[in-house]
Amino acid sequence: MVTQHTFVIPNRDTQLIETLAHFARERIPEYVVHAKAAGAYGEFECTSDCTDITSASFLNTISKKINMLLRISTIGPERGSADTTRDVHGWAMKLYTDEGNLDWVFNNSTNKPDNNTVMSPEQAKSCKWNIFDMTKVWPHKDFPLRQVGRLTINRNVSRLYFTHTYITCPLTPMSLAKPRNYFADIEQVAFSLSNMVPGWAPSVDPTRYLLGVNYQQLPTNRPAVPVYCPFQRDGFMMNFSDNYGADPNYVGSTLQPTTFKTTRQGLTYSTLTEHEKWASQVSSFTGELSTQDFEQAAGLWGVLGRDPGHQDRFIGNVADNLRSVMYLKLRTMVYELFSRVDKDLGARLQKATESLLT
DSSP, X not given: OOOOOOOOOOTTOHHHHXXXXXXXXXXXXXXXXXXXXXXXXXXXXXXXXXXXXXXXXXXXXXXXXXXEEEEEEESSSOTTXXXXXXXXXXXXXXXXXXXXXXXXXXXXXXXXXXEEOOOOHHHHHHOSSOTTOTTOOOOTTTSOOEEOEEEEEEEEEOOOOBOSSOBSSOOOHHHHHSOOOHIIIIITOOOOTTOOOTTOOOOOOGGGGGTOTTGGGSTTTOOSSOOXXXXXXXXXXXXXXXXXXXXXXXXXXXXXXXXXXXXXXXXXXXXXXXXXXXXXXXXXXXXXXXXGGGHHHHHXXXXXXXXXXXXXXXHHHHHHHHTTOOOHHHHHHHHHHHHTTOHHHHHHHHHHHHHHHO
């Protein structure tokens, strides 16, 4: 004889319900690669004036310091693998500069992020092999190492978990100094090719997929200075900020003017370098409205005129919506836009809308 037991969780036991709900959702996907990692905070100090090769602000003044986050990982083994596993290492850094975040991602057994080799576009053209071939090393005789900065690690990120009665791993002087949360700082850090500053070109890293939208708002990924990007909002994790308030979800609005940073020559910053111009140029394109953009709209307006009352109904519907725009400047811009389709259309729309506001 089998006796069945039924357990009922009362709805009033809210603590248990929330605990069970959280238990099934408290893990984010494990890194496909670079799963096993350690991390720490520190400083990057510029030790050489690099204005001859980049306009990046954090490299333009000797002794200038910025905060940074370092994540060192193995590549192949999973998160629970041994620390002693012999493997190539990943070395990823998030630099919190005064121009926004810059992500550095290295993947080598001998990383030297404080030193770099520099090659001019002319030298790249005449190089005997593909300069992006990872199996090759640029000869230091021809391209000597150039020191650009110094790393100082001074804030450990520990895997310690404190409870009321015990500590699950030994304490060290470094971890006792400023213990931090490993999950919040290291597991949730994301390195993205979109995190660049003026004077820097893109790199790539596979960790972006773990967190989803608005990952930049997490404390470990948040820039040290304000970065205005209103077209990335809403969705999960949006509660870390005011979600850009009532600002439009695009830039260039007359209601929220946007000023873009320019170079000393007054030009807009670009990641397009001389090397990319001869290698394979990819540039942004912004089109301007022309008379051709209104030809088909003008033709459709004529078609509506064949049906008695159709144009009047269209104007009435648009005017009824346009009346809610309280700024005369914006309404005038709408009238001008419709006037480019048909001057009579713009005039009739203006008359109908303004009459509703009087």
